[in-house]
Amino acid sequence: MAEVLVLVDHLDGVVRKPTLELLTLARRIGDPVAVHLGPGADTAAKVLGDHGAVRVLTADAPEFAQYLVVPKVDAIQAAHDTVSPVAVLVPSSAEGKEIAARLALRIGSGIITDAVDVEVDENGPVVTQSVFAAAFTTRSRVSHGVPVITVKPNSAPVESAPAAGSVEQLTVSFSQAATGTRIVSRTPRESTGRPELAEAAIVVSGGRGVGGAENFPLIEALADALGAAVGASRAAVDAGWYPHAHQVGQTGKQVSPQLYIANGISGAIQHRAGMQTSKTIVAVNKDSEAPIFDLVDFGVVGDLFSVVPQLTGEIDSRKA
Template sequence: MSEILVLVDHADGAARKPALELLTLARRLGTPSAVLLGAGDTAPSIAATLVEHGAEKVYCADASEFADYLVVPKVDALEQIAQRASPAAVLVTSSAEGKEIAARLALRLDSGLITDAVDVEAGESGPLTTQSAFAATYSVRSTVTRGTPVITVKPNAATPEPTAAAGTLEEVAIAFSPAATGTSVVSRAPRQVSNRPDLTEAAVVVSGGRGVGSAESFAVIEALADSLGAAVGASRAAVDAGWYPHSSQVGQTGKTVSPQLYLANGISGAIQHRAGMQTSKTIVAVNKDAEAPIFDLADFGVVGDLFDVLPQLTAEAEARKG
């Protein structure tokens, strides 16, 4: 079977969950091969995790350029590995950086590009993807008809499935292009420490909107999220009001999420918000307005005051933990 290259997204010495999801999807298409760039001393432990999740081969490249400069060094590495391996497809996490890497790679390989896929499967002429278009109003089935398919996949498109693999480790030396040093990193700041999962990767997201009423009242959203091990999201109205940071905004001008469970609280369901969460597997809405558009989208709905409903739900979730 042909190789399927998977660019590994990693942080703090560990492979991130979307990378493991991509390895699971890659097994549908061919033989998964992971591409691990700039992991330094943590490369062996990350590689071991990748092998546990089905990587038959791990291409490993380490150089200061991966940390000191943006995007292009990774494109250089992927291009050179792709030229050597002649893969049937290249899978990349659908993040801001991932989509830029994928676009540049597709241009260099003179290949077709598909972004923001929510599913990937084997087709008659190559990988067949599913995308959500026009604020998730339509599902689009697409396949690349030219070159090596380069596909970015949204987090939570698959459940990581561990499986034993050969896991051959291959060290790769990369010849960086002059463009690799075009944009340098001048400073870094640590992310705010939180015990909650990353919003775009979380299996459960609890969001609050205009109906929450104030920044202080977001405590009821956070309490429910913590009881469920969930990430906290916010609508644009809540963010614009200064109640919650923009980094937690879900919607067309915020982040796109696709969790297993999305709980929308005090959110009317405007198209701007729907564009960021409509591909969630199960949607639950709590709103006092029985005519709120969010109920047209929700799988389950509660017409009621979120300040009455959410504390009961939190208490029930905590009780079931015991």
């Protein structure tokens, strides 16, 4: 059967959920071959094998940690040349999209970014995207070369499908460009204990209606009750109420969770572009004419300072 390359997103061998989703999609096209770069391959291989990877190509070198992007592009190109895959799937993170673009250029192939679904027919992979601020859904295919596809988190279920997952060493020759941009320092991000925003199955967001940074603990409390990530609208971020890393929207992060709860967010197109592909959308807003209500599955017209604490309390009571 044809093989499909899947670039593994991990932290020291702890495989992130978007990679497991990619393996689900890869199995629709062929046999997934995971490419694990950096430390922790032995830890990751079992998880990757349990989710369908027939092989795990591994490479570990200081260049992956010391330099930006290009060493990983050299490695994924080496994997491509070794496997001759029918497609390459990459997580749709900022780094993932840059790796995918550089790889597509090197191998002379087309690229499709931010896919929300991947299927296959007699002519190869067919990719679904949500485009133009989620106003349209498109289906397209790469017309030349091996399709390079980046996939948004939460686009596919994580499904167990035990496979061999045999570990094989990947030989990588680094190009001159690999050492062009050196990483000179790193600052660990402070952990909140909540899921990553772009990967979370549930996102609870606050907007201008929250009224100030001092009121965002209401949003955080609801998020914690649901095991959710916290998001914010551009208005809330621009006002300095919440960090930019949590901004959801066209100029922030695009999320596609199973459940999105918008609190005090009017629903301007800039925000909708970042969350419109969420599976279920709930809004709390005291303005019954707010544009967000045109989008939602469930809407509550009411004061978030009354509604959100009641919702949090009800969730906590049912968990007790």
